[in-house]
Amino acid sequence: MSTQIHPSAVVDPSAQLGKNVTVGPYAIIEADTVIGDGTTIDAFAQIKQYTTMGAENHIHSHALIGGDPQDIKFGGEKTTLVLGDRNIIREFTTIHRGTPEGRGETNIGSECMIMAYAHVAHDCHLSDNVILTNCVMLAGHVDLGVHAVVGGMCGVHQFCRIGDYAFIAGMTGVPNDVPPFCMAAGTRGSLRGLNSIGLRRSGMTSETIRAIKHAYMTIFRSGYTRSEALEVMKGEENKIKEVEYFLDFISNSERGCLNDVSKNSKHVD
CATH class of the missing domain: 1.20.1180 (Udp N-acetylglucosamine O-acyltransferase; Domain 2)
Structure with missing residues (x-):
């Protein structure tokens, strides 16, 4: 199967699209972007400038990938967003690029699922196999370890770290680090033992x-x-x-x- 771009999509001539990429109706892919082989960009999705993604990602409708960071100090500098392979980014998700004062890059690993209406702010790092459930909000500079799971409508404070295999229950506020292998829950989050099932x-x-x-x-x-x-x-x-x-x-x-x-x-x- 060759690359298929819907006639209504807007793809900048400088964008680098791999083999077997599908771009749906009214999707927008800006300049200075790299889209890996076998990736699907659904209708109305936007891939913003300075975004690079690996193979077989699926960007669902109305997601905005690589937008400017929501940082009042940001002045339009060249910073990046990098995604690995086989990620699923669902509807209305927003993922923003890094900032010069931070890492300069937001990084998403491979085989992550980011569900609808989630937000990943500037300079975050998500390791492989992370799951963010609907309406999760990550502030800037948040790190998540491998196989971390964050439940729906959680808010994570900037600069927090969430360790490998941690599980955060829905509607939890996370003001501090969550150690690996642990569960956290509560309006003002607290630890609730180990994530034994995980x-x-x-x-x-x-x-x-x-x-x-x-x-x-x-x-x-x-x-x-x-x-x-x-x-x-x-x-x-x-x-x-x-x-x-x-x-x-x-x-x-x-x-x-x-x-x-x-x-x-x-x-x-």
């Missing part, structure tokens, strides 16, 4: 999940201060890479991590 589905061994749970209970439910709990965990022999990642994430958090809803518990596994 960890089992990932193929993680029972031994690894138990080790992560022990680390979680020590850090968040032992009654220790955060720094005391980290020292306790550092004193234990541990060679499980997932636990090391979990502890490093918390140790290196600049915004601080969400608290556990049962943070006053004295229980430690």
